[in-house]
Amino acid sequence: MKSKIAAAFAAVLTLGAASAFAANPFVDVPTDSWAYKSVVELADAGVIQGVDGSYFQGERNITRYEAAEMTAKAMAHMDKASVEQRALINKLADEYADELNSLGVRVSNLEKKVGNVKLTGDARVRYRYQQGSKENDDSWDYRVRLRATAKVNDKTTVKYGLSTDSIAFSDNETASSDNGDVYTDRAEVETKLGNFKINAGRTDKYVMGNAYGLNYGDVFDRAQLQYKNDNFAVTAGYGKFKINGSDKTFAGDDDKGIDGVKTGYGEIEGFFGNGSKVGVYYNDFSRAGGKNRGDSFMGDDLWGAYVSYNFGSKWNLLVNYEKVNLTNGYKTINNDDNGNLWIAQLTYGKAIKSQPGTWSAWVEYLNVEDGAYLGGSTNSWRFDKKALGNIESWGVGGSYVVAKNAQFNVYQTFASKWKDNKKNAADPEEQTRAEFVFAF
Numbered sequence: 299m300k301s302k303i304a305a306a307f308a309a310v311l312t313l314g315a316a317s318a319f320a321a322n323p324f325v326d327v328p329t330d331s332w333a334y335k336s337v338v339e340l341a342d343a344g345v346i347q348g349v350d351g352s353y354f355q356g357e358r359n360i361t362r363y364e365a366a367e368m369t370a371k372a373m374a375h376m377d378k379a380s381v382e383q384r385a386l387i388n389k390l391a392d393e394y395a396d397e398l399n400s401l402g403v404r405v406s407n408l409e410k411k412v413g414n415v416k417l418t419g420d421a422r423v424r425y426r427y428q429q430g431s432k433e434n435d436d437s438w439d440y441r442v443r444l445r446a447t448a449k450v451n452d453k454t455t456v457k458y459g460l461s462t463d464s465i466a467f468s469d470n471e472t473a474s475s476d477n478g479d480v481y482t483d484r485a486e487v488e489t490k491l492g493n494f495k496i497n498a499g500r501t502d503k504y505v506m507g508n509a510y511g512l513n514y515g516d517v518f519d520r521a522q523l524q525y526k527n528d529n530f531a532v533t534a535g536y537g538k539f540k541i542n543g544s545d546k547t548f549a550g551d552d553d554k555g556i557d558g559v560k561t562g563y564g565e566i567e568g569f570f571g572n573g574s575k576v577g578v579y580y581n582d583f584s585r586a587g588g589k590n591r592g593d594s595f596m597g598d599d600l601w602g603a604y605v606s607y608n609f610g611s612k613w614n615l616l617v618n619y620e621k622v623n624l625t626n627g628y629k630t631i632n633n634d635d636n637g638n639l640w641i642a643q644l645t646y647g648k649a650i651k652s653q654p655g656t657w658s659a660w661v662e663y664l665n666v667e668d669g670a671y672l673g674g675s676t677n678s679w680r681f682d683k684k685a686l687g688n689i690e691s692w693g694v695g696g697s698y699v700v701a702k703n704a705q706f707n708v709y710q711t712f713a714s715k716w717k718d719n720k721k722n723a724a725d726p727e728e729q730t731r732a733e734f735v736f737a738f
Contacts, residue, residue: 396650419444424464424733426681438467443502445484453491459484459502483517497522497535503677504537507565507579509604509618510641511677512666512686514556516541533565541675556674559595560584578603597672598623616643622670630669631688631718637669649697651705651737659696664689667717679709685726688717703737 369390421442443461450456461483486499497520504518505511520537541557561584567577581600602620609615618641624630630637640663647658668688679695680686691714697707709731716725 393652396652415446415448417444417446418738420735420737422733422735425731427730428682429727439464440467441465443483454487454489457484457486457488458482461502493525493527495524495526497524500540504539505677506563506581506600506620507577507602507604507618508567509577509579509602510616510643512618512639512641512664513600513620513622513672513676514539514674515677516675529569531565531567531569533567534563536560536562539674556595556672559597572608574605574607576603576605595672596624596628596669598625600672612647614645616645617641620670622672624669628669630667631720632668634667634669637667637671637687639664639666639670641665649699649705651699651703654699654701657696657698660694662693664691664693665717666690679707679731680711680729681731682726682729685714689726690715690717691726705735705737706733707735708732 369387372387373391419442421440423438423440425438427437441462441464443459446458448456448458459482460480462480482500483502484500486497486501489496500517500519502517503515504520505515506513517540518537519540520535522533522535522537524531524533526532538558538560539556561581563579563581565577565579567575569575579602583595583597583599600620600622602618604616604618606614606616618639620639621636622638623636626635629635643660643662645658645660648656649658650656666687666689671683671687673683676683676686678686680693691711693709693711695707695709697705699705709729711729714726714728716723
C-alpha cells in the first residue's frame with residue numbers, strides 16, 4: 299500500500315516540486331529499485347520521512363494517519379497536477395477526510411483546486427416509538443438532504459442545501475407536515491479574513507453555545523461574526539429561528555412558540571491541546587409571550603456554560619448548564635420566573651462514517667426544570683417535546699458504521715420521571731429510536 303501511494307504522489311510532485319538529483323535518505327532503497335526515483339522525490343519534497351529517519355520500509359503497511367499526512371502534503375502541489383492527478387488526490391482526500399480534519403487540514407483547501415462546486419448529501423431511515431403516543435402510526439419515516447458547496451475565491455464560500463420533510467411510510471404523507479415539501483434548509487455565504495469569519499444567510503442547524511442543544515437545533519437565519527485562533531473563539535450574531543417542518547413529530551404545539559423568534563447572541567470558547575473545550579454563551583430573545591403556556595414564546599433571555607473534556611484516547615464527558623429567564627407575568631409550576639437545566643453525557647469511542655467497524659456508546663442524564671425548555675426542534679435525539687420540561691431522565695445509545703458512509707444509531711430512555719409531580723401524574727413514557735443514515 300505504501301509503495302503504491304508513494305508512486306502516485308510522485309507523479310504529482312515530479313511536475314516541478316522536487317529535485318531529480320536529490321540524495322537518497324533511506325538505506326533500504328537501492329538505486330536499482332523500481333521505486334527509487336519516486337521515493338527520493340517524495341522524501342526531498344517532505345511528503346515522507348521514513349522510519350527513524352533512515353529506513354523507508356517499503357513492505358510495511360502504513361497507518362491511515364500516515365496516508366493522511368502524505369495526502370495533506372500532496373495537496374500543497376495540486377496547482378502543478380493534471381486533471382487525472384487531481385482526481386486521484388481528491389479521491390484520497392475523501393477517503394482520509396476524518397484523519398485530515400484531525401490533523402487540522404481542511405479538505406475544502408483541496409476542493410477549491412479540483413472544482414468550484416462539491417455536491418454531497420445524506421438519506422435517513424428512522425424508527426421512533428413511545429408507549430401511548432398517537433404519533434406511533436407514523437413511527438417509520440425517511441428524509442433526504444442535498445448539499446452544494448461552491449468556492450467563490452480563496453476567502454469566500456457559498457453553501458446551499460435542500461431537505462425533504464420527515465416523510466412517514468404509513469400513508470406516504472409527512473410525519474412532520476401535511477404536504478411533504480422540499481425546502482431550503484441552508485443558504486449562506488461564508489467569508490474568512492485572517493482569523494475572522496463572517497456568515498450571512500441560513501444555516502441548517504443552530505445550536506446555542508455549541509453545547510448539547512436541548513433548546514434548539516434547527517434552521518436559523520443569521521448574520522454572524524467570529525474570531526477564532528488555536529486557543530479561543532469569540533462569536534457574536536443576530537438571527538431568527540425558522541422551523542421548516544423538518545422534525546415536528548411528537549412535538550404538539552410547542553414548535554409554534556419558537557418559530558420566528560429573534561435573538562442576539564454571544565459566545566466565548568476556549569480550546570485545549572487534547573481536543574477538550576469550554577464555553578459560555580448568552581441569548582437575548584426579542585419576542586415576549588403571554589401569561590399562559592401555549593400562548594406564544596415564553597423566553598426572555600438565556601445563558602449557559604459547557605465543558606467537553608477528553609480523557610484517555612476514547613472517552614469524552616460533556617456537561618451543559620443553562621438558565622432561562624421567562625417573560626414578565628409567566629410563572630413555572632413552582633411559581634418561579636426562571637428554569638434551570640443540567641445535562642451530562644459520557645461517550646466512549648467514535649463512529650467515523652468513512653471507517654467501517656468504528657463505533658461509539660454513550661450514557662446521558664437530563665435534569666430539566668419547568669420553563670427551562672423553550673419549545674421547538676432540539677439538537678437532542680429525544681422526540682417527545684411535550685415531555686422535555688419538568689423532567690429527570692436517563693438515556694443510553696450507540697452508533698456503528700456498518701459500511702463506508704453507512705451508519706446505524708440506536709437510542710433509548712430509561713428511569714424518566716417528572717421533577718415536580720404535585721398532581722401525581724403517571725411518569726412520562728420511555729422513548730425508543732433507531733435509524734440508518736447513508737451519506738453520499
